[in-house]
Amino acid sequence: MTFTVGRGELFGLLGPNGAGKTTTIKLLNTLLIPTSGTARICGHDVEKDTREVRRRIGYVFGGDRGLYDRLSALDNLRYFAELYGVAPRDQKRRIGDLLELVGLTGREGERVEGYSRGMRQRLHIARGLLHSPDVLFLDEPSIGVDPVAARELRRTVADLASTGTTVLLTTHYMAEADELCDRIAVIADGQIQALGTPAELRHRADGRRVVEVEAYGVPDSAVDALRGLPGVRETAVEARGALQLLTVHSDAHVDVQGDVLRELAGIRLGRVDSREPTLEDAYVAIVSAA
Known part of the structure; x- marks a missing residue:
């Protein structure tokens, strides 16, 4: 399976369960070691240059994991900013910009345990962007989110892509892929079956x-x-x-x-x-x- 994603492109991976979408994401995220072949992120090999790859990527997955419920959104972002090595002098501005991007300004002081599923997912996106990654991986970010929240989430992703961040999205929702993606790869049995723009597909x-x-x-x-x-x-x-x-x-x-x-x-x-x-x-x- 071979594909290339351009800088600033919003690229979708579609396929049935077990097709290899999440495995592909984890290989590119350096969470799995490839058994054959090579993969590069911004010119760096995911196996040989793991540290350099991790500096350039963010990862957002669907579900409730990855946040501390008893902390506020602001405290969550402060904590992860420290983990990501964001300079203290830049943290306040960066966190403020991201809260505005994901539509959580004014709600950042509330505990995450009181957030809706859609708000949690938008906070996940903010967390994944704290260190200004060149590439953001979104692995089924709207799973389990109600239609109104999913629409807000799609708007957030579209705004993100317009800033020049490269986004690789996996989803089971065709309307979401059709609305957001510049190009789409359909995979089945670990192979690309079709690749092109939504109109071409x-x-x-x-x-x-x-x-x-x-x-x-x-x-x-x-x-x-x-x-x-x-x-x-x-x-x-x-x-x-x-x-x-x-x-x-x-x-x-x-x-x-x-x-x-x-x-x-x-x-x-x-x-x-x-x-x-x-x-x-x-x-x-x-x-x-x-």
């Missing part, structure tokens, strides 16, 4: 139509029948509690919606929609072909 789903059906209690036999319909390329089933979302990819010139509904006759249905493919649809097509 969407072209991988050209010549398709997508039918989405919300249904309840769809038997496996009906799903198999959908997959066998003329013109159908892929059919995916996503469970959402008692509800199932059926996504049927077909050739653009074949109208399969009527056939799909006939195969689902007698099954309780909800929303039925036919639309153009999105980045998520292109991602499904790429991963399914891997």
Whole structure:
């Protein structure tokens, strides 16, 4: 697997669970030693020049770890600033700038234990930027964050990228990758299956139509029948509690919606929609072909 990320670029890594996203991040972060091949950060080998690499990177991961709940946000940042070797004369200005960047100015005196998930994630980003890294790794930063907080988090990441920091982002949220990333690599089985801008990747789903059906209690036999319909390329089933979302990819010139509904006759249905493919649809097509 070979790829290059340009200075100041916001680069996304997408792939199913187990594809190798987090492993790639940990290799680049010097947390894992590569068994073969080489990787360089700002010209420094991650295995031979570990100290130099660590001076130039920041790492933000999704979840609740990495902060001290009983300390305020300000005290957390002061503590990590000492660990990162930020000069005492620069700490107050740097922390103030970062609190403004992540939208926590005015809340920095509160204990982190009272923060929402979204606020914690924004504080994680501030922590990862304390030492002004050249490269920031964001490993699924919006996991478990509610939609409003996720939108604020995306705005923070976009503002960060505009300052010239190189950002490498892993995520399972296609809309997030589509909105933020300059380029995206889709990986599966440890290999890059597609690489390009979001618009270029969407072209991988050209010549398709997508039918989405919300249904309840769809038997496996009906799903198999959908997959066998003329013109159908892929059919995916996503469970959402008692509800199932059926996504049927077909050739653009074949109208399969009527056939799909006939195969689902007698099954309780909800929303039925036919639309153009999105980045998520292109991602499904790429991963399914891997």
